[in-house]
Amino acid sequence: MKQVITSVCSLLLLLAPCHVFAEKAAIKAPPSALDISKENTYPNPTQDLPRLQPSELAKNLLDTSKIPIENPDLIRMFNETSISNAPLAVGYRAKIYLGQWPLNYESTETTVNWEYQQINRNFHDNRGGKTFHALSYHQDTQKIIQGGLTAPIKNAEDVKKMMLLKAMSKTNLPLAFQTVVGYGTKHSRVYNIAPSNLGYLTAYAPAVNEKGKVTFGEVYLVLKGNQRHLLIKNVTSQGIGAWIPVQDHVSFGFVTSPTPR
Template sequence: MGKVRSFLILILSLLVVLIAASTVMANERSGQSKVGNYKIPSSVLNVAKENTYPNPSQDLPKLQPSELTKELLETSNVKIENPDLILMLNESSISKPLLAFRHHATIYLGNWPLNYVSKETSANWEYQKINTNFYDNRSGKAPYKIHYVQEMQKIVKGGLTAKVPNASDVKKMMLLKATEKTGLPLSFDTIIGAGTKKDQYYNIPIRKLGYLDAYAPAINEKGTITYGEVYLVLKGGKKQISVKNVTSQGIGAWIPIQDHVSFKFNAVEMPR
C-alpha cells in the first residue's frame, strides 16, 4: 500500500507541474503576462524600478469593523461598505445609560455613499500618451536601435466620469473594488519621471524613420453607487442602524495603472 500511495503522489505532482507549464506556455503564445488577477499585453512593461519618480504605494487595506460596528452593520437594511463611515462607527461608543430600557433616541449620522457594486472593469492600454522617442535612419547604412527614454516628467490623472456627492468616498470604494478585481497597482494619480528608461530595443531599418510612442495605461471601472441617510436608533435597550431615502446611480472612473508603460513602435518612410 505504501508503494502504491507514493506512486499516486508522484503522478499527481507531475500533473500539477504539467498544468502549470501549459498555462505559462499559453500565456507566452498569446503575448500576455499575468500580474495579480489580470493579463496584460507584452507591449506593456513595468517601470517601477526604472522610474525616476518614486510613486507612493496606494495600498488601501480593508478596514475591519469593531465588535460594536459589526453589530450595527448587521442591523442595517442596506449594505454598508464605505470605509470612512465604518471608521466613524469604530470610533464611536454607546454608554449604558443611553441603552436604558425606556430611553429612545434617533441620531442622524448624515447622507453617505454606502456601497459600490462593480458591473464592468476593462483596460485601456493607451489611455494617455506620455512620450515619443524618434530617430531618422533614412541616411543610415545599418539598422539603428532605439529604446525608451522619458523626455519630460509626466503626471497622469484619472477621475470619476461624472460629478457625484462625496466624490472622495466614492473614488476610494471604486479603487478598492478595481484593485481587488484586477490585482494591478492602481492609483488616481501617478507620475512617470523624466529620464525613466527601459532597455528594450527596437530596430529601425535603413531608409526609415522610427517612432517609439509610450502610453500610460488605465482601468475603466463602471458600476453603481448607493446613497442613503444613515440613522443610529436607540430604543428599549437595543441599538441599530436605519437607512432612509435610498438612491442609486451609475458611475464610472478612469484609474491609471501605476508604474506601467505601454509601447507602440512604428518604422515609416515619411515623417508623420
C-alpha cells in the same frame, strides 16, 4: 450509480451561481506594457487602501442594516463610536441622524485602456544608415497622469475610495487616481529600425475604466433601551464611471516607415 452522480453534478452546475465554481481572473498586461517601477525616476507613493476591519460594535451595527455598507469612512466612524450599556435603560429611546452617505459601490464593468494617454515619443531617422539602429525608451519630460470620475457626484472622495478598492481587487493592478512618470526614465528593451527607415516609439500611460452604481442613503443610529441598530432611509442609486491610472506602467507602440509620419 455513476450516471446518477454525474446528473446531480450537472444539475448543481446549472443551479449554482457561476462565482461559486470560478473566480474571475485578474487582468493580464499585454506584452507591449512594461512595469517601470524600478526605472521610474519619480518615486510614486504606494496607494495603500486596505479594507478597514470593523470593530465588534461596528460589525454588530452593520449587520442590522438591510443595505450593505462598504464605505470605509463610515465604517471608521462606527469604529470610533462607543455605546455603554445602561442597566436602567428601560424606556430609553433615541434616533440619531448621522447624515447622508454613499453606502456601497457595485461594479458592473472593469476594463483597461493600455493607451489611455500618450506621454512620450522617441524618434530616430535611419534612412541614411546601413545597419539596424537600436531605439530604446527615454522619457523626455515629466508627465502627470490624472484620473477622475466621469460625472459629478455627491461625496466624490468617498465614492472614489470605494471604486478604487473594487477596481484594485478585480484587476490586481497598482492603481491610483494620480501617477507620475519622471523625466529621464528609461527602459532597456530595444526596438530595431531597419536601414532606410524612420522609427517611432510612442509611450502611453494605461488606465482602468471602472463603471458601476453607487447607493446612497440617510443613516440613523436608533437606540432603544440597550438595543441599537441602523436605519437607512431615502435610499437612492446613481450610475458612475471613473478613469483610474495604472501606477508605474507604460505601454509602447513601435512603428517604422520609409517616410515621415
